[in-house]
Amino acid sequence: MRLLIVDDEPLILQGLIKVIRKVAPGGTEIREALNALEGLEVMKNYMPDITITDVNMPEKNGFEMIEEAREQELCSRFIILTGYDEFEYVRTALRVGVIDYILKPIDQEEIAILLERINKELPPASDTDYTRHASRILAYMQVHFRKDLSLDHISQIMNLHPNYISSLFKKETGQTFVNYLNGIRIDEAKKLLVSERDLSVSSIGEMVGYDNKHYFAKVFKRYTGTTPGEYRKSASGEADC
Structure with missing residues (x-):
């Protein structure tokens, strides 16, 4: 308590x-x-x-x-x-x-x-702590995912040990911190690739937190099975239909 x-x-x-x-x-x-x-x-x-x-x-x-x-x-x-x-x-x-x-x-x-x-x-203290901390961390990431986030950065903001945060992510999301963060970024990138067609792929990568366009393309393909450019073309074709 x-x-x-x-x-x-x-x-x-x-x-x-x-x-x-x-x-x-x-x-x-x-x-x-x-x-x-x-x-x-x-x-x-x-x-x-x-x-x-x-x-x-x-x-x-x-x-x-x-x-x-x-x-x-x-x-x-x-x-x-x-x-x-x-x-x-x-x-x-x-x-x-x-x-x-x-x-x-x-x-x-x-x-x-x-x-x-x-x-x-x-409620049991561990469950209470995990739920409270998870809610704060996930809410923070949803707002600040464009920044250069890391376990160390989150630990300083939340005043929690990095190892605790890592364990928390596995328990609450079933994912690692990095995988969860990439998931948020790629979901946002998919939206922007469709809605902001005048922007280059590298610009969209920067908007969602990836300064290196090659790394952005690599992560995007790992999560979606296709490159950002191919995803945009595919989405454009679906929209035309």
Whole structure:
């Protein structure tokens, strides 16, 4: 389980981490943030299963952070942590859809039971991670396939190890990273060869990410069984019919 703790008071934050690390289910990974803005930034890469957050923080309060995180689909489970036992806080917490509302200082047994319940409700961690990471990577490739993409480049963008990404591709697509990328590029090239007849084959190759026209032709033939020029002629003949 991936857990994020957000509190603007460093000493309290470290105390929370110590307590929660002690009582959290085995395998729980904990990250921290000192305010709502930092919390949102951490969420973008970490994508926590659950966020425990203070309410009263500068610039953005806990409720505002929750609403923004939900809008951006960064996290869907939240526990409000505050020193205020007031109905208005409870009502606001319920409105933004938090899981629970806990008063400081936290009760170890209470938070242990709550985290264990949440952990049991989560899908297996490996499946959750693979699905989330695969969705982000595949979406990125669909937009940026024209760039000089590589496993190292993707690993830096996604903050994931290249070996993990390679394994992920085999599991989610049945293909290697290179084969999947070539598939996207060749599919786009086929469309352009038909729709952009004024453009040369080498220009289309460059548009889909291949700077070398000979390499483009080689990859194209490997995936389609024909050269780009032959594919264009064949498609033109079909269109005339």
